[in-house]
Amino acid sequence: MSEVPNITLNDDNSIPQLGFGVFQIESEDTAEAVSEALEIGYRHIDTAEMYGNEKEVGEAIHASGLDRSEVFVTSKLNNGFHEPDAAREAFDRTLSDLGFDYVDLFLIHWPLPTLYGGDFVSTWKTLEEFHADGRTRSIGVSNFQIEHLERLASQTDTVPAVNQIEVHPYLTNDAVRAYGREHGIATEAWSPIAQGGVLDDPTITQIAEKIGKTEAQVVLRWHLQRSDIVFPKSVTPSRMRENFELFDFELGTDDMDAISALDRGEDGRTGPNPDTFAYVPG
Numbered sequence: 006m007s008e009v010p011n012i013t014l015n016d017d018n019s020i021p022q023l024g025f026g027v028f029q030i031e032s033e034d035t036a037e038a039v040s041e042a043l044e045i046g047y048r049h050i051d052t053a054e055m056y057g058n059e060k061e062v063g064e065a066i067h068a069s070g071l072d073r074s075e076v077f078v079t080s081k082l083n084n085g086f087h088e089p090d091a092a093r094e095a096f097d098r099t100l101s102d103l104g105f106d107y108v109d110l111f112l113i114h115w116p117l118p119t120l121y122g123g124d125f126v127s128t129w130k131t132l133e134e135f136h137a138d139g140r141t142r143s144i145g146v147s148n149f150q151i152e153h154l155e156r157l158a159s160q161t162d163t164v165p166a167v168n169q170i171e172v173h174p175y176l177t178n179d180a181v182r183a184y185g186r187e188h189g190i191a192t193e194a195w196s197p198i199a200q201g202g203v204l205d206d207p208t209i210t211q212i213a214e215k216i217g218k219t220e221a222q223v224v225l226r227w228h229l230q231r232s233d234i235v236f237p238k239s240v241t242p243s244r245m246r247e248n249f250e251l252f253d254f255e256l257g258t259d260d261m262d263a264i265s266a267l268d269r270g271e272d273g274r275t276g277p278n279p280d281t282f283a284y285v286p287g
């Protein structure tokens with residue numbers, strides 16, 4: 006079994022650097038996918054209220070026979086619930102749906118700077134309550150830009166443990182990552198293979214052929230060597246295994262640099278821009 010390294014967060018909690026993401030897995034398929042992932046050896050599951058599958062994630066973890074403490078579970082506050090009372094109710098529901106009395110990490114899913122008067126600061130202070138009462142071991146944010154992080158730094162007491170942002174070879178997002186590194190915020194890279202969109206890039210294909218690994222393994226290894234946390238999603242067991250086999254090879258500096266040079270800046274984004282994203286599920 007692969008030996009997944011742990012990363013120590015700024016609150017001294019540990020997170021497995023490689024996990025399993027469940028975005029866009031239908032709720033009826035989620036328990037089976039998570040069970041398979043746990044069987045392969047994944048011990049970190051990234052879900053969200055928005056994904057509609059927290060219940061099935063919890064069911065699979067309960068059914069696995071693993072101790073709760075052996076699996077790192079992240080969930081996220083949905084966009085409709087930024088106001089403090091709504092956030093409190095939403096977090097209660099998340100715990101109840103998962104069937105746990107705590108999560109390892111709870112995130113504000115999107116900053117929504119154009120909604121709620123842009124007041125994600127009071128949302129963050131509400132997450133501080135959940136942290137203080139022990140119902141989440143760590144708290145963090147997702148899709149926060151530098152100015153959003155600066156606002157939290159100037160108006161609140163807790164530095165986010167992580168910032169989960171879009172990162173892959175076409176959007177290296179290095180300015181936000183550098184801010185995180187300087188301020189003790191670990192970067193989690195979402196859509197690490199750009200939902201498959203980087204896998205047929207000739208630079209990546211050439212490196213994969215040269216070292217005898219798959220394109221996905223090359224890209225995921227690039228993330229790990231940049232010290233980011235990743236949780237690729239797949240419902241295909243062979244890919245889930247492939248994505249877990251990342252610890253018996255290393256990319257050289259030239260290959261690392263060649264992949265980083267694929268950055269297209271904002272044009273490389275596959276998801277929404279956090280500065281303008283204002284989607285609230287109905």
Ligand SMILES: NC(=O)c1ccc[n+]([C@@H]2O[C@H](COP(=O)([O-])OP(=O)(O)OC[C@H]3O[C@@H](n4cnc5c(N)ncnc54)[C@H](OP(=O)(O)O)[C@@H]3O)[C@@H](O)[C@H]2O)c1
Binds near residue numbers: 025051169276
């Ligand atoms: N915070 C946020 O706003 C945010 C946004 C997006 C994602 N996320 C998190 O990040 C996780 C990962 O991102 P993602 O799901 O968007 O995309 P991803 O992991 O970059 O890519 C998933 C896609 O790639 C395919 N795939 C997976 N492994 C493969 C392999 N070895 N070879 C070829 N194709 C492969 C999957 O297909 P099959 O499933 O058909 O095998 C799926 O279509 C999510 O599940 C979620 O936990 C967070």
